Amino acid sequence: MSHFHIKTPFGLRPVSEFSYGGEVRPPLAPDAPDEEAIAHLWLRANVAGVQKERWFHSSGTRRWYTIVRDTRTNLVLAQPGEEYTEGAA
Amino acid sequence: MSGLLRGRTFFKKYPMKKSYDIVIIGGGAHGLGTAYYLVKNHGIKAENIAVLEMNYIGAGGSGRNTTIVRSNYRTPEGIRFYERSMELWRGLSQDLDFNMMMSNLGHFTLAHTDSSVRVQRERAETNKVLGVDSRLIFRDEIAELCPELNMSLDVPYPIEAALYHPPGSVLRHDAVVWGYGSQFSMRGGHIHQGVKVTAIRKDSAGKCIGVDTSQGPIDAGVVMSAVAGWTTQVTDLAGVKTPITNHPLQAFVTEPVKPLLHKIIVSASLHTYISQTDRGEVLIGSEIEPYTTYSMRSTNTFLEHSTANALDVVPLLARLKIQRQWTGYCDMTPDYSPIMGKTEVDNFLIDAGWGTWGFKASAVCGETMAELIATNRTPDLIEPFRLSRFAEEMLVPEKAAASVSH
Ligand SMILES: Cc1cc2nc3c(=O)[nH]c(=O)nc-3n(C[C@H](O)[C@H](O)[C@H](O)COP(=O)(O)OP(=O)(O)OC[C@H]3O[C@@H](n4cnc5c(N)ncnc54)[C@H](O)[C@@H]3O)c2cc1C
Numbered sequence: 143m144s145h146f147h148i149k150t151p152f153g154l155r156p157v158s159e160f161s162y163g164g165e166v167r168p169p170l171a172p173d174a175p176d177e178e179a180i181a182h183l184w185l186r187a188n189v190a191g192v193q194k195e196r197w198f199h200s201s202g203t204r205r206w207y208t209i210v211r212d213t214r215t216n217l218v219l220a221q222p223g224e225e226y227t228e229g230a231a
Numbered sequence: 232m233s234g235l236l237r238g239r240t241f242f243k244k245y246p247m248k249k250s251y252d253i254v255i256i257g258g259g260a261h262g263l264g265t266a267y268y269l270v271k272n273h274g275i276k277a278e279n280i281a282v283l284e285m286n287y288i289g290a291g292g293s294g295r296n297t298t299i300v301r302s303n304y305r306t307p308e309g310i311r312f313y314e315r316s317m318e319l320w321r322g323l324s325q326d327l328d329f330n331m332m333m334s335n336l337g338h339f340t341l342a343h344t345d346s347s348v349r350v351q352r353e354r355a356e357t358n359k360v361l362g363v364d365s366r367l368i369f370r371d372e373i374a375e376l377c378p379e380l381n382m383s384l385d386v387p388y389p390i391e392a393a394l395y396h397p398p399g400s401v402l403r404h405d406a407v408v409w410g411y412g413s414q415f416s417m418r419g420g421h422i423h424q425g426v427k428v429t430a431i432r433k434d435s436a437g438k439c440i441g442v443d444t445s446q447g448p449i450d451a452g453v454v455m456s457a458v459a460g461w462t463t464q465v466t467d468l469a470g471v472k473t474p475i476t477n478h479p480l481q482a483f484v485t486e487p488v489k490p491l492l493h494k495i496i497v498s499a500s501l502h503t504y505i506s507q508t509d510r511g512e513v514l515i516g517s518e519i520e521p522y523t524t525y526s527m528r529s530t531n532t533f534l535e536h537s538t539a540n541a542l543d544v545v546p547l548l549a550r551l552k553i554q555r556q557w558t559g560y561c562d563m564t565p566d567y568s569p570i571m572g573k574t575e576v577d578n579f580l581i582d583a584g585w586g587t588w589g590f591k592a593s594a595v596c597g598e599t600m601a602e603l604i605a606t607n608r609t610p611d612l613i614e615p616f617r618l619s620r621f622a623e624e625m626l627v628p629e630k631a632a633a634s635v636s637h
Pocket residue numbers: 256257258259260261262283284285286287288289290291292293294295296297298299300426427428429457458459460461465480481482516557558559560561585586587588589590591592636637
């Protein structure tokens with residue numbers, strides 16, 4: 143695993159303690175048509191660039207965290223709770 | 232045999248034309264294989280086909296994989312498909328007049344837990360029904376066939392059984408790329424290296440009519456994307472969405488030594504696979520990184536984990552020195568099966584979702600994608616792998632046979 147850290151209430155923890163939860167997607171409306179529900183279930187943006195994503199701290203605080211990462215470099219551009227501003231990194 | 236000293240260059244250079252009948256994006260084994268079979272099996276004129284490669288031939292997964300070919304998959308759809316590839320591999324050195332250096336070592340999938348034994352048994356039985364040589368073997372036979380394995384019961388995960396697949400082989404991946412490419416090129420086919428596709432052009436009805444490239448536009452009757460780990464970047468250009476996510480996979484080789492390991496060893500529980508190459512290096516691979524990234528950086532963590540696991544299985548490797556490590560992209564799908572065929576954009580075809588399992592399929596992909604392009608009919612062998620299967624909930628689940636990445 144490549145090395146980067148995610149900020150928890152107990153400080154920066156190595157990514158190897160976390161499980162990947164995937165790219166953040168807008169939630170599906172309960173009355174969404176089938177076509178939208180199927181797309182939501184299967185299709186992914188899979189960006190090569192800036193991505194907002196979820197991580198579960200499985201070997202630690204057992205909580206979910208949201209970060210912004212550049213998938214080309216694995217640099218974390220915004221830690222949980224931080225605002226991501228374009229061009230900041 | 233055209234002589235030991237071949238008086239030919241692999242790839243001829245032609246000026247790029249403004250228009251081709253068929254444009255194939257990606258100069259890996261899949262793209263070049265398709266081009267070759269279009270000419271050989273369907274009599275399409277080679278000069279009307281272009282393969283566009285943004286980097287050099289074989290720069291992608293085709294030049295980075297661990298070269299294992301096998302057909303002991305889990306689903307009937309998967310087994311039939313990969314078995315056709317095995318048939319093609321066996322004749323490919325003759326067919327391409329290029330030595331593929333195919334070594335029929337035999338392939339072991341080790342089972343260290345009762346649940347894994349169950350999975351391997353299911354695979355063995357389905358394989359047998361479809362005429363693929365696979366069987367479940369137990370400790371005595373394993374120790375006899377592969378004395379290098381650690382059969383101790385005094386380890387966290389003792390070996391209980393193995394799925395033995397005698398036809399499993401390794402071959403030279405560069406030879407596959409060069410063999411297909413040079414045969415296609417010798418017949419007058421156009422391979423353009425260093426040319427990147429930057430847009431998929433469509434007409435007002437939404438039909439694909441060509442591509443834009445770093446060296447200008449090209450008109451095309453059919454465009455096929457065979458870019459594996461770069462699929463999303465190309466399908467985004469066409470406005471086609473897929474479930475693919477990109478994960479890197481690493482591997483390494485030790486210094487070369489005399490032959491000491493005579494089988495291909497895979498352990499799903501220990502996330503490792505091991506073989507010895509014709510050059511004598513011991514080649515070790517592991518699993519994909521669990522999160523999506525486009526970084527090709529090799530890591531020390533990978534070396535630590537995979538050497539520890541490999542030594543649990545084959546302890547005699549302990550004194551070898553590591554020589555080289557590398558990384559490649561894998562375009563993973565939710566069911567560990569590929570995505571092949573037509574898309575919602577007319578005349579834009581994809582051959583993708585090759586994850587960690589696409590090298591062994593290069594031959595059958597070339598054959599079937601060529602048939603699809605030439606006849607405009609999806610061959611039965613690849614029909615189960617259509618993109619629409621996700622919406623139809625008709626997955627082809629191969630995780631049990633493909634999650635250890637080879
Ligand atoms: C470490 C590792 C080990 C593996 N081991 C095995 C194994 O043992 N057995 C197995 O079956 N499979 C294995 N695989 C998987 C296998 O390598 C791939 O699935 C397979 O090589 C894909 O081949 P391809 O021809 O489709 O794509 P590639 O060989 O990746 O070729 C795609 C090409 O497209 C080019 N390209 C991308 N975008 C553009 C563009 N816009 N314009 C022009 N060109 C473009 C790229 O430069 C690249 O050369 C492994 C993969 C890795 C990384």
